[in-house]
Amino acid sequence: MQHSAPTYPSSPFPRSAAGHEGSILNPSNVLAHLCWLHQLNGAKAKQKDYDFIYLAIAEQRYSLWLEKLHTRGYWREGHKVPVPPIDVLLMWHTHMVSPWKYYEDIARLYGTQSPLLMEDFPLHMATSSDNLSKITWNGNDEVLWNTVVTAGRLPYTLTDKDLKEIAMECPWCTNTCTFWSFKYMAFLKGDIIDALECTDCHAKFTADTLSAKRFIKDLERALNDEPFYLGGTLLEYQTGKVDLKSAKRILRLLFPQSTNETQWLVRLGSASGTCHWAAILDVFRSIESDLQQNWVADALENIRKSYQDVICPYSLDLIAAVQRHRQFTEKIVNPAWCNTKLNDAIDRYHAFLRLLSENPNKLLVPTLDIELVRHTHMLFPSNYREYTYDLFHRVLIHDDTIPDNTRKASFKATESLWQKSGRGAYAPLKSDTSSVGAMANVPGFDTPSLRGVSLDSVAKEAVEEKKKKSGALERFKLLLQMT
Structure with a gap:
């Protein structure tokens, strides 16, 4: 919409x-996109019960891939971005089709001059064939992934055996914790009785506490790191253009370091027991009451929506976004x-x-x-x-x-x-x-x-007969042939 x-x-x-x-916007690119959508529609775990964890691991792998691209500067030699695995491409594709959030997330985390902002999705890898669609993979990309991006921890192509457990870093002590997949899936869905717990510092993990901690860590970084900005503040609201001055002004006016509210927010993040959104929103209401300006409520709401219950580094819950987008993909394919x-x-x-x-x-x-x-x-x-x-x-x-x-x-x-x-x-x-x-x-x-129906190169009667005999799959093949 x-x-x-x-x-x-x-x-x-x-x-x-x-x-x-x-x-x-030409038929070749649209057709290549259709071919890609066929591939992405199959990017899921073979066992339905593992699909949620497949997406959770894919989200982690996408973040790792972007971080490695940024820190190692793979663009500097003029090469195209190395193509990641299909699960990571699924996340990248989903992120891209939310253009405001994608642009702000990349610009905020990796800089407004990041070459990734100019990078297009690799549609050129897709072609139509007798098998409906084909993706031509580059073996060098797989080698790069296995040796540099994940150092052999998770292979280029995920299988169900790779989905039995998931690792995550505790944001309080940086300990790497490993959880069984089904327990982690229950945690993501919010239907677990006992929260996940860090095996080292025993911090409790919920979507509420983890997303609250992410906001507070970003706030601390924005207060102490000049080029860093809070989510929901970097793009001018009316145009979607980057406005660094406005982002700095919003930070300075809402969260001056000397105020009790800002200091209290930072203290809330010191332990998982105090780090939750109910307390943060209480502070937001206090800030709104103190400033008494119309723009404040909108600015705080934009910030909240960029963080609350989103545990990945971005302003978009990519797992939920993929699940929504699958409805479109299933229709389009x-x-x-x-x-x-x-x-x-x-x-x-x-x-x-x-x-x-x-x-x-x-x-x-x-x-x-x-x-x-x-x-x-x-x-x-x-x-x-x-x-x-x-x-x-x-x-x-x-x-x-x-x-x-x-x-x-x-x-x-x-x-x-x-x-x-x-x-x-x-x-x-x-x-x-x-x-x-x-x-x-x-x-x-x-x-x-x-x-x-508008068919230039095939007689309408022949096409209708082909439809009757071959069904929906053949109709799609005909489209590929005629375009």
Whole structure:
């Protein structure tokens, strides 16, 4: 689901074109993305019970990969970023399609000049084939992973035997603790009676205490390390552009080192027994009461949302985000909707952007084909930011947490606006109007079909006969062949 942005007379809105070969938004890239989605849809544990721990380990491995890239500077020789394993790519892909959070997280943790901010997802590795899709892996990347990134601790390709336990560092004493997978899964889901405990200092681990400690550690670092900033403060709220001066000003005004509130926050983090969000939010309310300024509540809320119950280093719970995004992936890799050429989908994406410009301050929901193109665009983070900023004077936000009833109502409103603007049918084949979870900006849940069949190189009758005989899988193969 997408919040629309105000229009500006000088904005050069894109025009529909017969071909897109000179643009990032071209059928080749969209098709490569479809191939990748097929691969990512299979990135899960073979045993369903282990899938949650698979994602937890993948999240850890993603963080480790980014840290190694940053500290060892693999970009300095002009090489492309070494491609990580499929589970790490799953996390990277999910992080990228939340462009605000991805940009702030990378810029905040690794610097606003980090080359990773300019790095695109490796779509070039994907090709279509008789087996529907194929990813060409580089053996050197696997060697690099096994020798440098993990030092042989976890292999490039995870198997179920690698998922039986998980290690984590205690944020209070830095001891590395190892837990059985099922106990850790219960901890992540919040349905464990006894909290996890550090085997050395006996600190209690819950999502509440760990995320609270992460916030307090970041606060201490921001207070003592000039280039470091709190989550939720680095990007200007209206535009999504980096604003270092504003981030410093927010830190200085909300958390001056000399105040009782700031000193109390730091003391809260000294032990797991006192480090919890109820106490932190009490301090936030005190700060808001003392300052009596309208912006304070918004700033504190942005900070809270970047930390509370998020135990990974980022402002986004990647495990939960992958689970939400899987609903979109399962829809998009289902060949039943493949009834249109990718050029048409790209044109409709451009038309959707124009609809956003014409309807500021409205919540609009794209269809499945439009969202596929948009997700492809977001895999080129630098281009997506510049492109949407040039059009709207802000970087567009991708929000997949809008309640289901709001999403449904907004989809109907979007469909009405589209048709009134004379752009034709928005989603003409309404074969499925059922809800598939509370997921925003995930088109196709109300209307999973795309547009009418448009086949240039294959006779329509032959295609229909092929569909009848071969089913959904063959329909998708036909799409790959015709694009």
